[in-house]
Amino acid sequence: MARRLPGSAVAxxxxxxxxxxxxxxxxxxxxxxxxxxxxxxxxxxxxxLVHLGxxxxxHEPNERDPSRMVAGxxxxxxxxxxxxxxxxxxxxxxFEGWTRWTPEQDAVRRQVxxxxxxxxxxxxxxxxxxxxxxxDRPSRLLPAYDSGDGLHPGPAGHTAIAAxxxxxxxx
Numbered sequence: 136m137a138r139r140l141p142g143s144a145v146a147x148x149x150x151x152x153x154x155x156x157x158x159x160x161x162x163x164x165x166x167x168x169x170x171x172x173x174x175x176x177x178x179x180x181x182x183x184l185v186h187l188g189x190x191x192x193x194h195e196p197n198e199r200d201p202s203r204m205v206a207g208x209x210x211x212x213x214x215x216x217x218x219x220x221x222x223x224x225x226x227x228x229x230f231e232g233w234t235r236w237t238p239e240q241d242a243v244r245r246q247v248x249x250x251x252x253x254x255x256x257x258x259x260x261x262x263x264x265x266x267x268x269x270x271d272r273p274s275r276l277l278p279a280y281d282s283g284d285g286l287h288p289g290p291a292g293h294t295a296i297a298a299x300x301x302x303x304x305x306x
Contacts (some may be wrong), residue, residue: 136297148173155187155207183215186225193235201246208256224257226264231274232285241274259304266299
């Protein structure tokens, strides 16, 4: 991402295992709880990219209600806009092949993604799902983008993620 934006700074405050809605003893505060500290406190920030949700689906307790996730995204977008920020939301990438994947979780993922794409939640959308999914098996990562565990993208997948964010959306 930083290579695509010469003269700009990119802060990646992603945390392994982090969730949109819930805090975790193992992975710390969720996105809602850490948004002020990790995002809104950054000086000179113009745009925030929200890429949370897959861990809500597969970590216990699993989120089974897509409307709760959509409401969480809406809350983050409202907080960011109130601080004068542009908000780009990312769809949730496929993860069939991961040890805790289920068809029910994938159904929630697809419903959430549809809301992200069409729900006017964010100022712009980065469709990471479309960028990484296998067109023959849309609940899976394209093999060339899979690190090997079905959940985490490898280096080529991360390059595809960066390319899926429209430069014009990062002003």
